[in-house]
Amino acid sequence: MRRTILIVIAIVAVAAATYFARGWLADLPLVGRHLARPPAPSADVWVCPMHPEVRQAGPGTCPKCGMDLERQAPAGAASMQDHATVKSQPTRGSVPEPVPAEPRAGVSIDLRRQQLIGVRLSRAERRTVTRNTRAVGLVKYDETRLSDVNLKVEGWIEDLFVNATGQPIRRGQRLFSLYSPDLVSTQHEYLLALKTRERLATSRVADARGHADRLVASARQRLELWDLPADEIAALEQTRQPRTTMVFTSPVSGFVIEKRALKGMRVMPGELLYKVADLSVVWVEADVYERESPGVKPGMAARVTIDAYPGDVFNGRVNYVYPFVDEQTRTVRVRVELANRGMRLKPGMYANVELASPGAEALVVPTDAVIDTGRAQFVFVSLGDGYFEPRKVEVGQRLDGAIEVRTGLQDGDQVASGATFFIDSESQLRAAMQGFEDLPDVVSASSSSAPASRFTITFSSEPDPPRNGPNTFVAQVRDPQGAPVTDAEVSVRLYMAPMPSMNMPAMRSDARLVHVADGRYRGQGNVTMSGRWDVTVTATRAGERLASRQLAIVAK
Numbered sequence: 441m442r443r444t445i446l447i448v449i450a451i452v453a454v455a456a457a458t459y460f461a462r463g464w465l466a467d468l469p470l471v472g473r474h475l476a477r478p479p480a481p482s483a484d485v486w487v488c489p490m491h492p493e494v495r496q497a498g499p500g501t502c503p504k505c506g507m508d509l510e511r512q513a514p515a516g517a518a519s520m521q522d523h524a525t526v527k528s529q530p531t532r533g534s535v536p537e538p539v540p541a542e543p544r545a546g547v548s549i550d551l552r553r554q555q556l557i558g559v560r561l562s563r564a565e566r567r568t569v570t571r572n573t574r575a576v577g578l579v580k581y582d583e584t585r586l587s588d589v590n591l592k593v594e595g596w597i598e599d600l601f602v603n604a605t606g607q608p609i610r611r612g613q614r615l616f617s618l619y620s621p622d623l624v625s626t627q628h629e630y631l632l633a634l635k636t637r638e639r640l641a642t643s644r645v646a647d648a649r650g651h652a653d654r655l656v657a658s659a660r661q662r663l664e665l666w667d668l669p670a671d672e673i674a675a676l677e678q679t680r681q682p683r684t685t686m687v688f689t690s691p692v693s694g695f696v697i698e699k700r701a702l703k704g705m706r707v708m709p710g711e712l713l714y715k716v717a718d719l720s721v722v723w724v725e726a727d728v729y730e731r732e733s734p735g736v737k738p739g740m741a742a743r744v745t746i747d748a749y750p751g752d753v754f755n756g757r758v759n760y761v762y763p764f765v766d767e768q769t770r771t772v773r774v775r776v777e778l779a780n781r782g783m784r785l786k787p788g789m790y791a792n793v794e795l796a797s798p799g800a801e802a803l804v805v806p807t808d809a810v811i812d813t814g815r816a817q818f819v820f821v822s823l824g825d826g827y828f829e830p831r832k833v834e835v836g837q838r839l840d841g842a843i844e845v846r847t848g849l850q851d852g853d854q855v856a857s858g859a860t861f862f863i864d865s866e867s868q869l870r871a872a873m874q875g876f877e878d879l880p881d882v883v884s885a886s887s888s889s890a891p892a893s894r895f896t897i898t899f900s901s902e903p904d905p906p907r908n909g910p911n912t913f914v915a916q917v918r919d920p921q922g923a924p925v926t927d928a929e930v931s932v933r934l935y936m937a938p939m940p941s942m943n944m945p946a947m948r949s950d951a952r953l954v955h956v957a958d959g960r961y962r963g964q965g966n967v968t969m970s971g972r973w974d975v976t977v978t979a980t981r982a983g984e985r986l987a988s989r990q991l992a993i994v995a996k
Contacts, residue, residue, distance in 0.1 A: 485512045489933075489976045489988055507933065507948070510978070510985055543871035544818065544830035546994060547863055548971030551826060553944070560858035561822055564805045564849045569839050571735055571797040575774065577726030577744070579789040582777070585718035587692040592709050593666045595620030598685045600703045602696060602714070609716065611693045612669075616701055616713075617685040623666065627682035630659035634677065667691075694718040719787075722780045724756070726793040727771035735797050735837065736761055742776040743794040746785070754778050754785070758795065803849060804842040809857040810835060811864050819845075820863050822854040825970060825996055830867050866939055895919055895987035899932075899977050906995045908970045915953055915961045917979045917987070924959025928979040928986060932965055935974045967995045 486509035488494040488502035500509050549559065599617040602609055609615075637652035663673055669689050676683065698715035707713065724744055728736055738761060744754040755778075762773040776793060778785060810833070811818045817835050820828040833848030849855070856863055895917065902912040913932050917925040930953040938946040951965030967973065973995060978988040 486510065487512045489978065489990070507935070507976075510988075511983075512985075544864070544867040545871040545992075546827060546829045546972060547820070547866045548825075548827045548994065549863070549866075550970070554826065554859075557859040557862050559856055559863070561854050562806050562809060562857035564803055564845065564851060564853045564855060566801060566803045566851045568801050569804060569842070569844075571800075571837055571839055573728060573732050573736060573795040573797070575726035575728045575793045575795070577724045577774075577776070577791040577793045579746075579785050579787050579791055580723045580725055581697070581717045581719070581787050582721045582723050585694070585721060587694065587716045587718075588712050589615065589690065589692075589714035589716060590710055590712055591618070591667070591688070591707050593618075593620050593622050594709060595623065595707055597701060597703055597705045597707060600701060602690075603699070603701075603703075605696055605699045607696045609690045609693065609696060611690060613690045614687050615690055617687045618707065619685045623663075623668070623686055624682055624684060626659060626662050626666075627676060630656070630663060630676065631680055631682065633659045634680070690714075690716070692716050692718065717787075719780050719783055719785075722778055722785045722787065724776040724778060724791045724793060726774050726776065726791070727766070727769060728774050728795075730765055730770045730772060732837075733761070733765075733772040736772070736774055736795055737797075740795050740797060743796070744776060744778060745792045745794075746789055747792075748789060749784065802836065802844040803846075803851060804839060804844055805849065805855055806857040807838065807841055807843050808860060809855045810843055810845075811860055818864070819849065820856040820860060820867070821849070822856060827971075827994070827996075828856055828863055828867075830864075869937055895925065895979065897977050897979060897987050897989040899975065899989065899991060901993065906967050906993055908967055908995055911965055911967055913951055913953060913963055913965045915977055915979075917959050917961065925979065925981075925986065926955055926959055928955075928961075928981050930955075930961040930963075930977065930979050932963070933976045933978075934965065934967065935976070936969075936971065937974070970995045 485495055485497065486499050488507055488509055491502055494502050494509070495512075496509065499511070501507065502509060549557075595618040597616050598619050601614045601616060633652070633655040637649075637656050640648050640652045643649055660673065664670075667688065668686055672683075672686055694716040695718075696714055697717045698712075700711075701707075701713040724742075736758065738758050740758045742756045742758055744756060746752065746754070756776045758774055759777045760775040762775070765772055774793075774795070805819065809819050811820075812835075817833050818830050819833050821831050823829055831848055834846045836844035836846045838844075898916040900914050902914065915930050915932070917928050917930065919925055932951040932953060934947075934949040934951075936947040938944060947968055949966055949968060951963050953961035953963035956962050971994065973993050975991050975993055976988060977991075979986045
């Protein structure tokens with residue numbers, strides 16, 4: 441019985457110990473568990489040194505550049521400390537970095553290829569330029585020479601003497617005759633006032649004579665204020681007989697552009713009967729684009745041509761710039777005043793307007809020399825020996841076949857003004873190749889290591905910069921502690937990307953460097969042509985890659 445109790449107690453103690461041991465192991469920190477169970481090494485991966493995104497499970501060549509793939513160390517080769525390192529990640533709410541502009545790099549093109557693709561060199565020069573602004577306009581009436589013909593008295597039109605739209609009229613020409621009861625009664629009053637003044641002419645009472653004069657003047661003024669012609673009033677004074685109809689004449693000269701008067705029509709005071717336009721002077725209203733409007737000022741000379749009169753030029757001046765922008769067309773309206781000799785300019789005609797601003801000094805280059813990306817403008821400056829350097833500029837006004845450069849160039853700089861599209865494409869490709877980072881050394885893809893824990897490689901050439909032909913390459917290899925590495929195998933690969941637009945295939949050149957002393961390696965390499973080369977320096981030992989470095993050189 442006692443033995444059975446002891447066995448039961450032992451079983452309970454073992455179970456309790458197992459339970460507490462499991463809880464203690466579960467509470468171990470993450471690093472402790474990793475130390476207890478290191479991850480299993482992953483399979484080998486072969487990577488292109490020029491294109492890190494090209495990865496495969498076995499050896500081979502890169503489908504993009506043709507380089508041999510290199511073996512990357514497995515993830516299990518990393519140290520336990522590397523596995524414990526946690527790569528920092530951006531937290532929620534962090535401010536993202538601004539997207540950089542499209543990078544560009546220098547381009548080297550020999551003279552033969554420049555001729556094939558049509559590269560031209562132009563000189564940035566400072567000269568006095570006259571900005572010509574071209575716009576399309578419309579001939580319109582001079583609004584200051586428009587007149588309305590109406591009446592100030594009620595009546596009925598008896599006879600119509602001007603009865604057609606477009607008919608030319610002169611000042612004082614008869615327009616129509618009008619019957620008006622108010623005019624007839626006022627005529628009677630005027631005649632009565634005349635008779636009264638004549639009877640009181642011999643009166644000895646001065647006040648009576650003065651009163652008679654005032655009655656005559658009042659009646660006559662009423663007829664004049666109703667726009668009754670002076671000859672009609674004179675005829676009334678001579679005949680001393682009131683007329684049932686009175687003839688009204690035109691107060692202005694011009695052309696009838698609107699007619700509403702009809703025979704027998706009842707006319708009310710202020711009602712429009714004729715609209716008359718004086719066409720001796722016309723306006724041309726042109727629409728100038730918003731970006732060109734700051735250079736347009738009143739008083740500028742204007743050169744106007746009309747399609748109806750090819751070869752004829754009408755000269756005028758800008759007399760007004762409207763103070764608003766059309767929201768639909770994004771243009772500013774400009775008014776030009778022209779003398780209309782012979783009435784050749786008819787409202788409604790289309791006109792071509794050229795505005796010339798006063799000459800100003802500016803640094804200009806051809807328009808096709810500037811590459812506009814939407815966010816920035818670039819030109820390619822020739823530095824000699826076929827080498828073109830991209831340079832950011834700030835442009836100003838656009839001229840005839842040229843564009844003003846405000847900053848970024850100096851007088852006398854040579855820029856590419858032809859085939860800039862091909863040069864820009866090659867420049868962006870070169871810059872993209874420079875943007876590739878070195879492949880990580882003997883660490884896993886999921887871990888991160890500080891630069892001080894990696895092998896380092898420095899590279900130089902003799903001469904510097906290298907020349908077309910044989911050159912001496914020098915590399916210095918050091919371990920993570922900074923000590924020189926003397927037992928490595930160092931190789932140098934030069935690569936120039938293909939340029940299909942210039943009918944040039946990709947080029948490659950390899951060189952082996954031997955150890956000289958203190959981790960310095962030297963060797964001969966051949967640069968087959970001048971231009972930019974992408975260089976990959978690789979250091980290996982016993983088949984394992986220690987480090988690699990990518991950089992770019994420009995051979996002269």
